[in-house]
Amino acid sequence: MFGGRPQAVKTGSLAMLRELPGAIGQTIGLLWTAGRGLTVTVLACQTAAAALTGLGLLAGTRVLAALLAGGPTPQRITAALPSLALVGGVLAARGALTAAVAEAQSRLTPRVLRHAHDRLYEATAAVELAAFDDPDWQEALSRARQRTLPAIELAVAELLAVAAAIAGLLAVGGILATLHPLLLVLLTASVIPHTWAAMRAARTAYTGEIPLAALYHRQQLIADLITGRPAAAEIRAYGAERFLLAEYRRWAEAVQNQRQRLELTRARTTMAGRTLGGIGVLITLIALGALLNAGVMPLAAAATAVMAIRAGQASFVQLATTANRLYERGLYIGDFNRFLADSHARAHHPTGDPMPRDFAAIHLDDVTFCYPGTEKPAVEGVDLSLVQGEVIALVGENGSGKTTLARLLAGLYRPTAGTIAWGGPSPRVLAPGDLRRLVGLLGQEPVRWPLSAHDNITLGRPAPRPSALDRALSEAGADQVLAGLPHGAETLLSRHLHGGTDLSGGQWQRLALARALYGAPSILICDEPTAPLDARAEQRAYDTIRRQAAQHGTTVVLITHRLASVRHADKIYVLDHGHLIEHGTHDELLARNGDYAQLYRLQAAAHAPPTPHRRETPDPARP
Numbered sequence: 001m002f003g004g005r006p007q008a009v010k011t012g013s014l015a016m017l018r019e020l021p022g023a024i025g026q027t028i029g030l031l032w033t034a035g036r037g038l039t040v041t042v043l044a045c046q047t048a049a050a051a052l053t054g055l056g057l058l059a060g061t062r063v064l065a066a067l068l069a070g071g072p073t074p075q076r077i078t079a080a081l082p083s084l085a086l087v088g089g090v091l092a093a094r095g096a097l098t099a100a101v102a103e104a105q106s107r108l109t110p111r112v113l114r115h116a117h118d119r120l121y122e123a124t125a126a127v128e129l130a131a132f133d134d135p136d137w138q139e140a141l142s143r144a145r146q147r148t149l150p151a152i153e154l155a156v157a158e159l160l161a162v163a164a165a166i167a168g169l170l171a172v173g174g175i176l177a178t179l180h181p182l183l184l185v186l187l188t189a190s191v192i193p194h195t196w197a198a199m200r201a202a203r204t205a206y207t208g209e210i211p212l213a214a215l216y217h218r219q220q221l222i223a224d225l226i227t228g229r230p231a232a233a234e235i236r237a238y239g240a241e242r243f244l245l246a247e248y249r250r251w252a253e254a255v256q257n258q259r260q261r262l263e264l265t266r267a268r269t270t271m272a273g274r275t276l277g278g279i280g281v282l283i284t285l286i287a288l289g290a291l292l293n294a295g296v297m298p299l300a301a302a303a304t305a306v307m308a309i310r311a312g313q314a315s316f317v318q319l320a321t322t323a324n325r326l327y328e329r330g331l332y333i334g335d336f337n338r339f340l341a342d343s344h345a346r347a348h349h350p351t352g353d354p355m356p357r358d359f360a361a362i363h364l365d366d367v368t369f370c371y372p373g374t375e376k377p378a379v380e381g382v383d384l385s386l387v388q389g390e391v392i393a394l395v396g397e398n399g400s401g402k403t404t405l406a407r408l409l410a411g412l413y414r415p416t417a418g419t420i421a422w423g424g425p426s427p428r429v430l431a432p433g434d435l436r437r438l439v440g441l442l443g444q445e446p447v448r449w450p451l452s453a454h455d456n457i458t459l460g461r462p463a464p465r466p467s468a469l470d471r472a473l474s475e476a477g478a479d480q481v482l483a484g485l486p487h488g489a490e491t492l493l494s495r496h497l498h499g500g501t502d503l504s505g506g507q508w509q510r511l512a513l514a515r516a517l518y519g520a521p522s523i524l525i526c527d528e529p530t531a532p533l534d535a536r537a538e539q540r541a542y543d544t545i546r547r548q549a550a551q552h553g554t555t556v557v558l559i560t561h562r563l564a565s566v567r568h569a570d571k572i573y574v575l576d577h578g579h580l581i582e583h584g585t586h587d588e589l590l591a592r593n594g595d596y597a598q599l600y601r602l603q604a605a606a607h608a609p610p611t612p613h614r615r616e617t618p619d620p621a622r623p
């Protein structure tokens with residue numbers, strides 16, 4: 001309902017058996033890339049431990065045979081001693097191997113997790129911006145983070161448990177086959193009910209987990225609102241505490257009920273399996289008794305058979321449970337790998353020569369852009385040419401496509417149709433990633449990076465020239481902000497971190513302008529850049545922006561609803577429902593008396609001094 005579309009997963013036993021090898025393959029692939037040596041160590045130790053189990057059982061048979069043989073007790077004990085020593089040695093060696101497996105596993109699991117996290121964040125960081133607007137990709141990302149990463153951690157343990165169970169079964173099977181082939185049949189018959197119950201319980205957990213995840217997601221959203229800083233002020237201002245707590249409790253109760261239902265079903269299935277399993281064991285013991293009675297098997301072998309069958313049953317149940325769970329995790333891992341491949345396909349891959357910093361013009365030819373998953377273009381059929389050093393303004397009503405067009409110009413989006421060409425006499429169509437390095441972006445709500453003030457400006461970029469930082473700071477007025485900080489440029493800007501501090505909206509904006517200027521951009525996109533600034537800072541910001549164009553040849557794209565601020569732009573483009581409907585200078589557009597002129601006069605009237613009007617004298621005749 002709200003936790004993402006549940007995956008269509010086949011949960012039948014046959015489907016599981018068919019797809020289990022693929023799931024195991026996915027998990028092994030992950031283990032292999034994260035730590036080959038450790039994987040081999042764990043598997044080798046497990047195989048050796050299983051072989052030792054078989055050897056121990058055989059030695060146990062010999063001990064029993066010696067003890068049950070005729071003759072005086074001291075003599076029988078002496079005869080059993082070598083086999084007893086072997087049993088002791090086997091047990092000690094098995095203990096050592098189990099400890100080695102546990103140690104290797106404890107080193108392998110964090111490695112696999114780190115590797116998976118690394119791949120996830122690397123793939124996510126590399127994708128084009130448009131992927132973040134695609135609900136399918138977003139959903140796959142959320143699934144990868146919330147379900148796959150925890151699943152991977154469990155899959156490692158489960159894969160190793162499956163391997164241990166298979167090795168154990170092979171050892172026990174070998175012993176039983178040597179004792180009497182009929183014992184193999186008895187073992188299989190006795191484990192069927194248990195195995196069925198284990199598989200069913202695991203499947204119940206999986207199918208019940210999908211609605212549980214959706215409910216939990218909703219509960220978490222509200223918990224985040226209650227505990228997070230962004231909503232803290234509004235919650236208190238509107239007195240929404242009780243409302244939110246009630247909402248939280250509603251979802252928490254739904255989570256609790258669903259969990260209880262799941263646990264109950266699981267407990268009942270397990271109980272049924274155990275009861276049937278008990279009957280299976282009883283039948284096995286009766287059959288063993290019959291074999292003994294018929295003289296087909298000596299007493300010592302029968303005792304070993306009982307132990308082997310018990311060990312075999314445990315391995316069978318472990319195999320059924322973990323294989324089922326591993327199958328489920330394998331589905332998540334497969335999903336994760338598909339997400340990585342899809343993200344890789346959506347990533348920017350640099351092509352061709354690097355773009356020169358200087359360009360004569362940018363030409364947009366019949367450019368259209370649709371957001372992923374939408375059919376209505378946000379920008380349609382736009383033709384536009386930008387000359388280096390120009391200040392252009394994009395104006396229009398809310399949702400008319402200004403931000404989208406600016407992002408197309410910045411190379412952050414790829415046109416759905418049409419071309420954007422950069423360059424001089426023979427303009428080149430560039431891959432969007434080539435443009436990005438040349439662009440400075442100043443948005444209305446810039447990111448407040450929880451880093452030092454210095455890193456907030458540089459973001460790890462090398463200085464294009466030695467004085468770049470000082471110049472950017474002074475041009476943006478951010479030097480004054482830094483001067484007021486307790487540790488200057490090294491002050492940590494986050495109240496969430498110990499020793500950190502916070503800035504006002506306007507101070508953050510000045511830092512953002514410094515960040516945009518620091519890279520000496522060829523094109524500076526300012527999307528409502530002065531909303532949080534006071535009048536003086538706004539004036540100063542516009543002066544800076546204009547100076548960038550005049551002195552440094554930076555092309556400026558200005559988006560603002562304050563039309564008084566765009567009067568000095570070299571060209572003004574008016575957008576309406578994604579279409580360019582007018583363009584020209586301020587005076588040309590006023591003379592044209594179109595949409596721009598109307599909007600401008602509307603705003604000018606709002607700022608005009610109020611016209612004095614006569615106070616009406618009350619009419620004594622009116623009631």
Ligand SMILES: Nc1ncnc2c1ncn2[C@@H]1O[C@H](COP(=O)(O)OP(=O)(O)OP(=O)(O)O)[C@@H](O)[C@H]1O
Pocket residue numbers: 133371372374378396397398399400401402403404405
């Ligand atoms: N991420 C998105 N996914 C889908 N549609 C989007 C997305 N962002 C914007 N749109 C749609 O694209 C259209 C243009 O949006 P855009 O943000 O470019 O307008 P704008 O002129 O900058 O608006 P405003 O003045 O309100 O900032 C709108 O109809 C909007 O609903």
